[in-house]
Amino acid sequence: MVNIVQFGVGNVGNELVNQVGELNSAEIRYVSIGNSKISKIDIRGLDLGGGDFQNLAAPGTTADWSKVFDKVGDLDNVVMVDVTAQDWIEPHLEALSRGWKIVLANKKPLVKEWSVSKVLFNNNDVRFEATVGAGLPIIQTLKGIIESGDEVKEINGAFSGTLGYITTELHEGKSFSEALASAIKKGYTEPNPLDDLDGMDVARKALILSRLIGREENMEDLKVNGLVNRRKYENLETREFIKISKDLDGEFKVKVKDVEDSNKVLKFVAHIGKKTLINLSSIEAKSSLGQLKGVNNLAEITTSHYSDDPLVISGPGAGKEVTANGVLRDILSFVQ
Amino acid sequence: MVNIVQFGVGNVGNELVNQVGELNSAEIRYVSIGNSKISKIDIRGLDLGGGDFQNLAAPGTTADWSKVFDKVGDLDNVVMVDVTAQDWIEPHLEALSRGWKIVLANKKPLVKEWSVSKVLFNNNDVRFEATVGAGLPIIQTLKGIIESGDEVKEINGAFSGTLGYITTELHEGKSFSEALASAIKKGYTEPNPLDDLDGMDVARKALILSRLIGREENMEDLKVNGLVNRRKYENLETREFIKISKDLDGEFKVKVKDVEDSNKVLKFVAHIGKKTLINLSSIEAKSSLGQLKGVNNLAEITTSHYSDDPLVISGPGAGKEVTANGVLRDILSFVQ
Numbered sequence: 001m002v003n004i005v006q007f008g009v010g011n012v013g014n015e016l017v018n019q020v021g022e023l024n025s026a027e028i029r030y031v032s033i034g035n036s037k038i039s040k041i042d043i044r045g046l047d048l049g050g051g052d053f054q055n056l057a058a059p060g061t062t063a064d065w066s067k068v069f070d071k072v073g074d075l076d077n078v079v080m081v082d083v084t085a086q087d088w089i090e091p092h093l094e095a096l097s098r099g100w101k102i103v104l105a106n107k108k109p110l111v112k113e114w115s116v117s118k119v120l121f122n123n124n125d126v127r128f129e130a131t132v133g134a135g136l137p138i139i140q141t142l143k144g145i146i147e148s149g150d151e152v153k154e155i156n157g158a159f160s161g162t163l164g165y166i167t168t169e170l171h172e173g174k175s176f177s178e179a180l181a182s183a184i185k186k187g188y189t190e191p192n193p194l195d196d197l198d199g200m201d202v203a204r205k206a207l208i209l210s211r212l213i214g215r216e217e218n219m220e221d222l223k224v225n226g227l228v229n230r231r232k233y234e235n236l237e238t239r240e241f242i243k244i245s246k247d248l249d250g251e252f253k254v255k256v257k258d259v260e261d262s263n264k265v266l267k268f269v270a271h272i273g274k275k276t277l278i279n280l281s282s283i284e285a286k287s288s289l290g291q292l293k294g295v296n297n298l299a300e301i302t303t304s305h306y307s308d309d310p311l312v313i314s315g316p317g318a319g320k321e322v323t324a325n326g327v328l329r330d331i332l333s334f335v336q
Numbered sequence: 337m338v339n340i341v342q343f344g345v346g347n348v349g350n351e352l353v354n355q356v357g358e359l360n361s362a363e364i365r366y367v368s369i370g371n372s373k374i375s376k377i378d379i380r381g382l383d384l385g386g387g388d389f390q391n392l393a394a395p396g397t398t399a400d401w402s403k404v405f406d407k408v409g410d411l412d413n414v415v416m417v418d419v420t421a422q423d424w425i426e427p428h429l430e431a432l433s434r435g436w437k438i439v440l441a442n443k444k445p446l447v448k449e450w451s452v453s454k455v456l457f458n459n460n461d462v463r464f465e466a467t468v469g470a471g472l473p474i475i476q477t478l479k480g481i482i483e484s485g486d487e488v489k490e491i492n493g494a495f496s497g498t499l500g501y502i503t504t505e506l507h508e509g510k511s512f513s514e515a516l517a518s519a520i521k522k523g524y525t526e527p528n529p530l531d532d533l534d535g536m537d538v539a540r541k542a543l544i545l546s547r548l549i550g551r552e553e554n555m556e557d558l559k560v561n562g563l564v565n566r567r568k569y570e571n572l573e574t575r576e577f578i579k580i581s582k583d584l585d586g587e588f589k590v591k592v593k594d595v596e597d598s599n600k601v602l603k604f605v606a607h608i609g610k611k612t613l614i615n616l617s618s619i620e621a622k623s624s625l626g627q628l629k630g631v632n633n634l635a636e637i638t639t640s641h642y643s644d645d646p647l648v649i650s651g652p653g654a655g656k657e658v659t660a661n662g663v664l665r666d667i668l669s670f671v672q
Contacts, residue, residue, distance in 0.1 A: 023485040315647035
């Protein structure tokens with residue numbers, strides 16, 4: 001049996017509790033749940049059936065992660081689940097020093113300086129499937145390939161549903177500003193769309209994959225070109241930026257025409273090869289990546305064994321259900 | 337550490353030994369290797385570095401599986417690896433009764449009567465990734481989905497490189513007999529091409545997947561329509577059949593035209609839904625399956641969580657390197 005200490009009760013965190021509840025497994029028990037500010041704790045096991053985790057300001061709650069750790073004490077078989085978006089790694093280091101396991105949907109602890117984050121890589125006590133492609137089995141597959149002695153030569157992937165949607169719409173004839181407005185309307189973007197357009201979320205995923213396959217890279221080693229140049233628009237209100245995005249329509253129209261003339265399509269791609277590059281790329285329309293449509297994610301993995309044709313994994317790469325399911329599968333991998 | 341007892345020293349068996357050798361892991365040791373007729377055994381560990389397993393008729397060899405079992409005795413942490421094409425299950429039952437683990441590339445033990453084969457399913461001591469799609473992580477992904485409480489609604493897959501190649505060629509304008517001749521020339525077919533064309537190899541893979549996701553089906557519950565009607569040509573010599581295959585050209589030409597007129601393509605598909613159907617199907621040209629080309633395999637997995645768009649895994653689904661690698665990853669899953 002594993003005892004879960006969960007940080008994060010947002011969309012994914014709530015869905016995870018639901019999925020654990022539905023699984024109704026005697027092998028999984030919650031002992032703490034909360035966020036960085038407040039947690040509910042009972043080392044004899046929390047009753048989450050009635051959703052009482054949502055009412056955290058109750059007796060038995062505590063205010064920061066170190067107090068959670070103190071209360072959990074030296075319980076055995078603890079899995080710390082981080083489904084926050086916190087920029088931290090201290091609880092993870094403490095968890096490992098206590099012999100706990102770790103499951104992450106949060107990318108931040110994995111993309112700090114290599115000297116800091118490296119303890120989370122090549123560590124059998126740490127899983128992070130849901131950080132890249134949500135529940136798609138990309139990390140697990142890469143780990144299996146590496147452990148079996150096959151060599152990963154190259155990964156090419158589309159890891160942003162938002163940018164996948166926008167580039168698909170561009171080829172359907174929409175202007176950039178129309179595609180952006182449509183993505184916002186459908187709820188595909190962050191509150192500030194520049195947080196998608198700058199490519200940094202994709203860069204974090206690429207860095208995780210690059211480190212996973214053995215490269216001791218740091219963020220500054222990656223070559224990242226966002227779909228738009230963030231610095232140019234940084235000082236604008238989001239509403240102003242959306243208005244001004246029309247100014248980019250002409251430029252994107254030319255790009256789309258240019259690549260279509262040579263049977264290619266624009267995709268916002270993470271390329272992990274000799275270098276790690278994240279940018280808008282022109283991709284053969286007939287390749288798996290070129291055929292990808294809309295918000296779906298995709299990873300093409302080329303290895304010594306998969307050398308002529310890559311191994312390809314694709315499908316929904318975001319959403320609370322598939323993300324929580326990726327986390328749950330990681331948790332289950334720690335259940336004997 | 338695990339001790340390997342390997343049955344099968346064909347293409348995949350030999351490649352597996354090479355890959356284990358290259359991995360050079362202290363966690364894996366061969367104690368027996370051979371086929372159903374003869375095996376080389378040393379319970380202190382065989383030296384396979386010089387490929388001496390190929391010279392089996394040597395002192396210390398034995399003639400059938402039960403003698404192998406006797407010699408291996410009550411060694412701990414044994415993994416029996418079956419990379420033969422034998423139609424057997426007796427060694428597997430004996431292996432389980434001794435507490436051994438099992439890794440299969442051989443489909444046959446998994447497709448016997450459900451009452452006989454069922455012990456190999458939902459059994460944490462048995463792995464069989466390489467039986468469907470070679471090294472593609474299809475079985476592992478399905479297991480993870482099921483264990484985490486997600487429900488598999490439907491699997492649609494292309495699991496025959498040979499039939500994938502032929503149907504692709506048909507849409508490239510080749511006649512059926514030309515496509516068949518080309519597949520034979522490229523070495524994609526069994527010695528008797530009817531063994532591919534009758535769809536039974538795909539049916540075995542479909543039955544494995546169907547049973548894996550919890551259906552207690554037998555082969556006779558499956559609806560299998562081969563690419564050609566085997567019974568009609570059963571009595572012909574292979575050479576005669578190839579000649580006579582021209583008679584089918586007209587029929588296939590009509591089929592190809594019909595589906596292309598409605599933006600579809602012909603694919604030889606295993607459909608595991610409410611029923612399990614294996615047949616030549618007309619598939620939306622724009623779907624993942626419709627876009628698949630040549631010998632590659634593909635599985636589209638629709639679940640409760642992956643309901644709008646399926647999770648898709650594709651890539652080379654045959655070949656000694658990727659098949660042996662699938663077996664090796666299964667073996668490694670038993671190494672703690």
